Amino acid sequence: MVLADDDVLLREGLAGLVERSGFEVVGQGGTALELIALVREHKPDLAIIDIRMPPSHTSEGLDAARVIREELPETAILVLSAHVQVEQATDLLASGERSGYLLKSRVTDVDEFIETLQRIVKGGSVVDPALVHELVAARRVEDPLDVLSPREREVLSLMAEGRSNAGIAHQLWITEGTVEKHVHSILTKLRLPATEDDQRRVLAVITFLDAR
Amino acid sequence: MRYESDATGTVVAIWGDDRLTPIGSNWTLEGESVLAQVSRSGRPARMDGYDHLSGTIADLARRLGRNSAVAAPIIIDGRLWGAALASASDPLPDAVEGRIANFADLIATAISNAETRSELTASRARVVAAADETRRRLERDLHDGIQQRLVSLTLKARATERMTPEPAGELRSELALIAEELGGTLDELREISRGIHPAVLSEAGLGPALKALARRSALPIALDLNLDTRLEEPHEAAAYYAVSEALTNAAKHAQASAIEVHVGDSDGGLTLLIRDDGIGGADPSRGSGIIGLKDRVEALGGTISVVSPPGEGTSLHVRLPGRPNAAPRPEPSALGGRDVQSAP
Numbered sequence: 160m161v162l163a164d165d166d167v168l169l170r171e172g173l174a175g176l177v178e179r180s181g182f183e184v185v186g187q188g189g190t191a192l193e194l195i196a197l198v199r200e201h202k203p204d205l206a207i208i209d210i211r212m213p214p215s216h217t218s219e220g221l222d223a224a225r226v227i228r229e230e231l232p233e234t235a236i237l238v239l240s241a242h243v244q245v246e247q248a249t250d251l252l253a254s255g256e257r258s259g260y261l262l263k264s265r266v267t268d269v270d271e272f273i274e275t276l277q278r279i280v281k282g283g284s285v286v287d288p289a290l291v292h293e294l295v296a297a298r299r300v301e302d303p304l305d306v307l308s309p310r311e312r313e314v315l316s317l318m319a320e321g322r323s324n325a326g327i328a329h330q331l332w333i334t335e336g337t338v339e340k341h342v343h344s345i346l347t348k349l350r351l352p353a354t355e356d357d358q359r360r361v362l363a364v365i366t367f368l369d370a371r
Numbered sequence: 372m373r374y375e376s377d378a379t380g381t382v383v384a385i386w387g388d389d390r391l392t393p394i395g396s397n398w399t400l401e402g403e404s405v406l407a408q409v410s411r412s413g414r415p416a417r418m419d420g421y422d423h424l425s426g427t428i429a430d431l432a433r434r435l436g437r438n439s440a441v442a443a444p445i446i447i448d449g450r451l452w453g454a455a456l457a458s459a460s461d462p463l464p465d466a467v468e469g470r471i472a473n474f475a476d477l478i479a480t481a482i483s484n485a486e487t488r489s490e491l492t493a494s495r496a497r498v499v500a501a502a503d504e505t506r507r508r509l510e511r512d513l514h515d516g517i518q519q520r521l522v523s524l525t526l527k528a529r530a531t532e533r534m535t536p537e538p539a540g541e542l543r544s545e546l547a548l549i550a551e552e553l554g555g556t557l558d559e560l561r562e563i564s565r566g567i568h569p570a571v572l573s574e575a576g577l578g579p580a581l582k583a584l585a586r587r588s589a590l591p592i593a594l595d596l597n598l599d600t601r602l603e604e605p606h607e608a609a610a611y612y613a614v615s616e617a618l619t620n621a622a623k624h625a626q627a628s629a630i631e632v633h634v635g636d637s638d639g640g641l642t643l644l645i646r647d648d649g650i651g652g653a654d655p656s657r658g659s660g661i662i663g664l665k666d667r668v669e670a671l672g673g674t675i676s677v678v679s680p681p682g683e684g685t686s687l688h689v690r691l692p693g694r695p696n697a698a699p700r701p702e703p704s705a706l707g708g709r710d711v712q713s714a715p
Binding site (some may be wrong): 302 | 413511519520521523526533550553558561565570591
């Protein structure tokens with residue numbers, strides 16, 4: 160993988176962490192340009208990108224992710240952000256599969272973080288649970304989510320985080336068949352299209368939650 | 372007449388025949404005239420008969436058939452701003468000098484008030500902008516500085532935890548505890564920096580910022596957003612804090628069960644309406660939040676009103692004008708509404 164963050168200490172810490180967990184870090188950079196050069200050179204499976212980098216410290220990481228997506232769409236991309244914004248998440252997810260959008264502080268929960276990296280590399284899409292929680296917990300007048308049962312809400316949240324049906328089953332201690340029933344019911348109630356594609360499912364759910 | 376820095380004067384108001392001296396016309400002050408005398412001496416002047424005098428104003432007096440003129444200085448804060456002039460074909464009575472001097476004093480007061488008002492508006496806008504800039508900087512420092520440090524530290528604690536051999540189980544769990552506590556601190560830090568300045572506002576604009584705000588509203592919300600473009604930063608901040616304040620008040624004091632927020636922009640301007648279905652009867656003069664908002668909104672030349680009849684809910688209405696840098700113009704004054712802000 161390739162790592163990009165302008166904070167050297169943090170980058171080194173993160174590199175140490177993923178290497179101890181079996182990943183190989185082939186390059187590290189502190190700017191979007193360095194990152195893109197490294198990705199072109201090494202064609203890594205995964206790029207972990209800090210969203211705020213020099214010069215303007217706003218969303219350079221997201222711009223770099225877009226460039227990588229166009230040139231090397233097979234690269235899995237995890238964007239780390241100091242705070243979560245739904246627009247950034249949907250931007251990234253819309254750019255292709257193998258996308259992850261997480262709060263930077265998630266790297267400190269090592270096991271969970273490594274598991275997330277593996278999911279992204281295997282083709283999954285990941286959205287930060289804090290963002291999903293905010294989207295699901297939002298209170299609306301005439302809320303379309305009112306038609307869901309509490310269990311269905313839980314399943315919906317996990318779908319929005321990018322969990323597969325098997326992942327949801329594991330998380331909620333229920334069978335995958337039960338999860339499938341819940342998913343079907345949720346999609347019907349919310350009039351969302353059924354799709355086998357992880358990334359499309361996540362994007363559809365996040366977009367729905369944001370627009371309601 | 373307003374005296375300009377280039378030894379000319381501009382007609383800013385007139386009563387009587389204005390065909391030769393319309394408002395806005397500019398006259399050179401060379402030669403001899405009461406206006407030239409006042410501009411040099413700063414004192415009242417009188418002249419009877421222009422027959423043998425030279426200069427454009429003397430020519431003008433002759434063409435208008437004015438033989439007698441009295442002028443008095445308009446002095447604002449000790450500086451000569453301009454002059455008030457009365458002229459006639461017959462010699463003006465002596466009493467006119469005193470009257471025109473009094474009138475010049477009145478004009479001076481009116482202009483001074485208008486200038487003070489526009490300076491106040493500008494300084495309010497500066498105070499608000501400075502406070503906002505401080506908030507933005509603090510937010511950046513928290514995210515890019517302290518948060519990064521804390522994440523690094525937590526990673527270090529995690530790495531040390533993993534390096535600690537199994538027999539030292541207690542040490543390992545202490546290290547894990549430290550890492551968890553640091554994680555909690557990171558969450559708190561994120562909340563605090565959002566309270567200081569919502570980064571989404573400067574990064575993504577008013578629409579996404581209001582949506583994020585609405586998602587955290589304690590009351591069910593109906594959000595009606597009609598925003599086509601990014602607005603000027605102070606406009607976006609004013610609108611954001613207005614909605615934020617209204618949501619807080621509705622949740623805290625209004626005993627409301629729902630709230631609706633309408634936001635629309637046109638020509639760079641903005642209209643906001645936030646209405647709850649609570650108990651009403653709010654007294655806006657007692658809320659420091661509303662007073663702060665008034666400062667923001669009025670500094671942008673906008674208006675803000677709170678309507679809160681008992682039992683009928685509370686609504687907050689904000690209008691921000693289209694031209695981003697437009698300060699409110701002074702009330703039409705004795706100067707006939709002529710722009711006096713550009714006075715030297």
